[in-house]
Amino acid sequence: MLRIGSKYRHLVHDAGCGCLTPDLQRAAHRLEALSRRGLLSGLAATAIAGAIPARGIAQTQAKPIKTLLTNARLFDSKAGTVVGNVQVLVIDHQIAYVDRTRAPAPEGTTVIDCRDGVIIPGLIDAHWHTIFAAVPLNQLLGGDPGIIFAASTAEAQRTLMRGFTTVRDLGGPVFSFKQAIDAGIVPGPRIYPSGAMITTSGGHGDLRLPNEIPRDGGKLSGSELMGGAAVVDAVGDLRLRIREQLLRGASQIKIVGSGGVSSPRSPLDMTTFSEEDLRHAVGVVADWNTYIAVHAYTPRAVQRALRAGISCIEHAHLIDEETAIMIAEKGAWLSTQPFLTMADAASQSGVGAERAEQIFKGTPALYQYARKLGIKTAWGSDVLFSPELGPRQNVMLTHLGNWYSNAEALQMATYGNAQLLALSNLRNPYAGKLGVIENGALADLVVVNGNPVENLALIEDPQKNFSLIMKDGHVHKNTL
Structure with a gap:
């Protein structure tokens, strides 16, 4: 059964639905008037125009979001090795630190036990x-x-x-x-x-x-x-x-x-x-x-x-x-x-x-x-x-x-590809490091049930073998 949380409640026709508000009705009429050339752009741009201000206000008022991934192993995408006994603290959109001392979680942190899974970069x-x-x-x-x-x-x-x-x-x-x-x-x-x-x-x-x-x-x-x-x-x-x-x-x-x-x-x-x-x-x-x-x-x-x-x-x-x-x-x-x-x-x-x-x-x-x-x-x-x-x-x-070895294949799809993206230079749309798990990098992370360096085939079935998927610090999947 599909459950829609409060974040997406606006997408269904419930008591709080805004689908029939005058502003949205006017937007709908504008969309109908768009040419074929502009429809794709219009669909997204109209939604963005209504969404960005509210999101911006929410971000200025909210406390930092802290997530600690603990009891994990980590794939070092630069070295191509897996290290154990690791925890990773994410604050908002970035990795705050990678820790091997079992330091206690800061106050207000959501702690996720990775059950000895291997964290790889997105x-x-x-x-x-x-x-x-x-x-x-x-x-x-x-x-x-x-x-x-x-x-x-x-x-x-x-x-x-x-x-x-x-x-x-x-x-x-x-x-x-x-x-x-x-x-x-x-x-x-x-x-x-x-x-x-x-x-x-x-x-x-x-x-x-x-x-x-x-x-x-x-x-x-x-x-x-x-x-x-x-x-x-x-x-x-x-x-x-x-x-x-x-x-x-x-x-x-x-x-x-x-x-x-x-x-x-x-x-x-x-x-x-x-x-x-x-x-x-x-x-x-x-x-x-x-x-x-x-x-x-x-x-x-x-x-x-x-x-x-x-x-x-x-x-x-x-x-x-x-x-x-x-x-x-x-x-x-x-x-x-x-x-x-x-x-x-x-x-x-x-x-x-x-x-x-x-x-x-x-x-x-x-x-x-x-x-x-x-x-x-x-x-x-x-x-x-x-x-x-x-x-x-x-x-x-x-x-x-x-x-390639399993480690080299994972390196290519993480750290290596990130080096290619960096050729965008001043046209890079995202400020921050990708393809690595280190202090200050963007918090794009996947927790694998098992060690893909030992068994690359784990990557083939993400529904079964990826227990957590995080992008930009937001958890999009968590079966832990």
Whole structure:
């Protein structure tokens, strides 16, 4: 039976319901008047406008929230080791101290006995699509903002309940959705947003329908109006679209350098922007003190991006050793996914499934290059277009065990991925350290029933094996 606490009482029609107040009725009429282009933003922005003042007042009046996690072991994500006899004090949003002396809890502290569970930092997915992960492609192309927003809201909570407290969103209309999560309206992970992925005509992410080609003057397609992609072919437009995403709050920029698996009409082997184009893009993001993540599978696309000065390569499953050496020499990040079988890409069919098979074949060699050459490697899942695929997020993390030790896999999904997020520099939306459990770090924590360094498979079943999930100091799950 579902019980709704006082925090969420306003979401149901009870005696105190405000759903029929004049202010909310006026807001509803305003929402009805919004265009399709603005509906997703309007939904979140209207909610945020009403929620933020009340939350701000509550925070100024409330006493500090103190939580002590005791009788625990701790995964040191820097060293890759587990230490025992630890307790962690959280005050409000931060870790106040990590203690091994069994110091008594400060007055007014909620004490949680972790029963010798292992506390790990909240997991970080470096390649996620908040809006697209759980929405089937046919619904997405249908452009119904209501179902898209509803599916994304449900998936955001499921993502958090899988232990992922932070995601790097690499393409989608996520800015207002992020604001809703940050304001506490929608439960979900922290989001490092890219906004619209920027591509050329015919590139991955160009999902224009046949009746939208050719362009009618400057008219934008449905997917562009939604904010999922920006299709550009001139340098001036490229600069403009990058600046627009940064203006809206992008922490990094996603540029498409090659074809893709899920775009039905963009061949996997194609290359999009020229090296000169990419240099212009790098110049714009440098002016904004952040970086570009480039979608690229082939040697040609990856090498072109590296020569242009791009510091983060996404995917790269089809590269050769020469290209891998170039990644290592440039000191660039490789952000990739351990795709192994169709179970990891079950939403793909037809030509997408054929392309996915090519990716599966390239995955083992890619990770072998990364290990051999010491490439800075981040982990992501890149789940798309399927609510059923969501639980694969945890399974794909454990796929790393094919090439890395259990400790190294956990390090990659915590401390390592946090280092990649730090490339956002002055565009970082969250002040504080992520991916570590130490004094002053943000309080994103997961308690595992058992030791994942000894048994990485514990990560695969978060419902059973994650007894506590805390994000930003707030407990979202506690079965202890």
